Amino acid sequence: MLIFSITLFVLATFLGYELISKVPPLLHTPLMSGANAISGITIVGAILAAGSGESNLSAILGFLAVIFATINLVGGFMVTRRMLLMFKKQK
Amino acid sequence: MDQIIQLAYLLAAISFILGLKFLSSPETAAHGMLLSQGGMFIAIVATLLYNGVVSYGLILGGIVVGSAVGAIMATKLQMTDMPQMVALLNGFGGLASALVAGAEFFRSQANLTPYPMVTIALTLLIGLVTLTGSLVAFAKLQELMRGAPIIFPFQHGMNLLFFLATLGLIASLAITPTATPVFWALIVIASILGVLVVIPIGGGDMPVVISLLNSYSGMAAAASGFILNNNVLIISGSLVGSAGIILSQLMCKAMNRSLTNVLFAGFGQVNTPSKPVSSQGKPQGTPEEVQSCSPEEAAAFFKKAKSVIIVPGYGMAVAQAQHSVKELASYLGDQGTDVRYAIHPVAGRMPGHMNVLLAEANVPYDQLIDMDEINEDFPETDITLVIGANDVVNPAADTDPDSPIYGMPILHVDQSKRVMVLKRSMKPGFAGIQNPLFFKKNTMMIFGDAKGTIDQIANALK
Numbered sequence: 001m002l003i004f005s006i007t008l009f010v011l012a013t014f015l016g017y018e019l020i021s022k023v024p025p026l027l028h029t030p031l032m033s034g035a036n037a038i039s040g041i042t043i044v045g046a047i048l049a050a051g052s053g054e055s056n057l058s059a060i061l062g063f064l065a066v067i068f069a070t071i072n073l074v075g076g077f078m079v080t081r082r083m084l085l086m087f088k089k090q091k
Numbered sequence: 092m093d094q095i096i097q098l099a100y101l102l103a104a105i106s107f108i109l110g111l112k113f114l115s116s117p118e119t120a121a122h123g124m125l126l127s128q129g130g131m132f133i134a135i136v137a138t139l140l141y142n143g144v145v146s147y148g149l150i151l152g153g154i155v156v157g158s159a160v161g162a163i164m165a166t167k168l169q170m171t172d173m174p175q176m177v178a179l180l181n182g183f184g185g186l187a188s189a190l191v192a193g194a195e196f197f198r199s200q201a202n203l204t205p206y207p208m209v210t211i212a213l214t215l216l217i218g219l220v221t222l223t224g225s226l227v228a229f230a231k232l233q234e235l236m237r238g239a240p241i242i243f244p245f246q247h248g249m250n251l252l253f254f255l256a257t258l259g260l261i262a263s264l265a266i267t268p269t270a271t272p273v274f275w276a277l278i279v280i281a282s283i284l285g286v287l288v289v290i291p292i293g294g295g296d297m298p299v300v301i302s303l304l305n306s307y308s309g310m311a312a313a314a315s316g317f318i319l320n321n322n323v324l325i326i327s328g329s330l331v332g333s334a335g336i337i338l339s340q341l342m343c344k345a346m347n348r349s350l351t352n353v354l355f356a357g358f359g360q361v362n363t364p365s366k367p368v369s370s371q372g373k374p375q376g377t378p379e380e381v382q383s384c385s386p387e388e389a390a391a392f393f394k395k396a397k398s399v400i401i402v403p404g405y406g407m408a409v410a411q412a413q414h415s416v417k418e419l420a421s422y423l424g425d426q427g428t429d430v431r432y433a434i435h436p437v438a439g440r441m442p443g444h445m446n447v448l449l450a451e452a453n454v455p456y457d458q459l460i461d462m463d464e465i466n467e468d469f470p471e472t473d474i475t476l477v478i479g480a481n482d483v484v485n486p487a488a489d490t491d492p493d494s495p496i497y498g499m500p501i502l503h504v505d506q507s508k509r510v511m512v513l514k515r516s517m518k519p520g521f522a523g524i525q526n527p528l529f530f531k532k533n534t535m536m537i538f539g540d541a542k543g544t545i546d547q548i549a550n551a552l553k
Binding site: 001002005008009010012013014015016017019020021022023024025026027028029030031032033034035036037038039040041042043044045046047048049050051052053054057058059060061062063064065066067068069070071072073074075076077078079080081082083084085086087088089090 | 116121138144146152173181187193194302315330333443446450453455
């Protein structure tokens, strides 16, 4: 299992490197906020923790994790969209 | 059901990959991000269907609260405050991963084996360093604390000590996961470590710091994927992690400095603005020694100019001058002058900062030209207007081997026929380095608030 996870990690890092090298400096800020929103995927882990119905402290930490992951992804995607819509070509 | 959830995660991962791929062009970028949002939604719904999820109250409550806060932050945000927002979001991402690690620790503490324990501890460490480091970056950008590097004796030794301490605590937890006090100690030490690593880094180096923290927040998400054996977390986290690494590399290259130098050198500290002034006996570069002109005189030159390049810097953001700049550019365009903008990669406080501000002011993006592309055009340019930029146009980077910024790639504005520099005063920039550009024969200084000055020039051109 560990070796599979590490394989994924390494391959995805290389893929990310290839993809992101092609992003022009013009869009570096939306890239950061967009990547930020994507890292909000932690919400998956947060939901599993908050919804387990188990021990109290763990559920509360999960609840807080859901809040912050949601801020991250909602705030990140919205702000990225706001920026990307501002980039217009000359008429 | 499990298979379907895994498939949904795969879809989500693909949507993130495509979202990043579409960011390679401003024409497709917005669509790509919509796709990623869709993927995120699918991942969330799939997780809610997972049979380990039995109670929904906390989840829905958290999503409602988080969405409200996130939406308010994103809508109310001023574009000039974007670096702070990105710093804060990085921090929240790190915190979310750390909380997931904490929840997992307390849920399965009794039967933790070394491997999951180590993944939990590492996620906690990366997440908390991201959180407190980002909060310091936020405080510096928001000017809640001084932007200057905070340096004290034995700082590197102390940072190393804290880092080794976290490793020691992680090793100890791997052996005895039931030792809850050790877990709390790790939380405290990791949080302090995050503060310690960011305080010695100066305000002008923020583009590197923010990129790096961006990378950490991705790494934290990936690490939490190792705890939960969750592929979509590992894939997305590593994508974000590599994004941040590339950006930090690009930013370092644009400053001709190594990452180590940015992180540990306390740049800007040795050359505090007061030093070069007092040590020289008489203040260096007082306004009398340079040529200055009034906005009206400047406007007379602009009337005759065929080509103008505008060089924005952090000062434009501080003065909120981007809309005035665009207005001036429109008047120039109306009289047939060719106007373009030269963007240095580290102008501002985060990667791409200037592009976003000018795009907000409706400057078409095909007028925003990267450094490498526009540098050869300066000799044929009638007027280069420098607005609140300093180190990125400092010719000492080319000519003075003793200058701390020697070797840094710069915009060669001094080669244009005439340079006009908008500046508040003769105070040197963040690095405390004197700028020979200001004393050149073809340079004219226009002192005052950038926005006010540009408005006056624009008025005279109407």
